[in-house]
Amino acid sequence: MKIQTSEVIRLDEREMLKALRDGDEGALGWFMERYAAYAAAIIDRILLPKLPRPDAEEALADVFISLWRSAHQVPEEAVKPYIAAMARNRARDALRARQAELPLEEAQLEIPDVSPEQALTEDEARERTRRAVESMAEPDREIFLRHYYYFQSVAEIALALDMNVNTVKTRLRRGRERLRDELTREELL
DSSP states (O other): OOOOHHHHHHHHHHHHHHHHHTTOHHHHHHHHHHHHHHHHHHHHHHHTTTSOHHHHHHHHHHHHHHHHHTGGGSOTTOHHHHHHHHHHHHHHHHHHHHHHHSOHHHHHHHSOOOOHHHHHHHHHHHHHHHHHHHTSOTTHHHHHHHHHTSOOOHHHHHHHHTOOHHHHHHHHHHHHHHHHHHHHHHHHO
């Protein structure tokens, strides 16, 4: 039986995750070397140019500190998505912290005037969107999540899923159309 490269990588990753859980600092270095650029790309897409580069670098460091501290919670088969979620959350935390630091006058300028009814409507729309995305068939759901949730480019998705770039673009377009149709249909009900 021939072991494929992706299987070898998963085996190595499992071993390194076990070592990380055992407190091996070298394992943390392995994950940083492997995923720092990926996490930085997610953080940069969210933070830059809204915040300065040092804030993005701090968020990236926080990702790997969190990985170290929460190694026992990391799912063995989903290390990369776990790191992506941490990167996205650290970037959003940095944006929230920046807003909290604004002087009152500036903070008031940036806060949209949203009524409770509008806020509820937005929450309902987010929930409908989440359900609609979850109902997508594979690989469309994965493509959609990689692009809109993990902020991966079409080229990155095509490479990761071994697809043609145009195929990924087509699936994204069709996914948006299905999502729009489903959300429109739900609104009419």
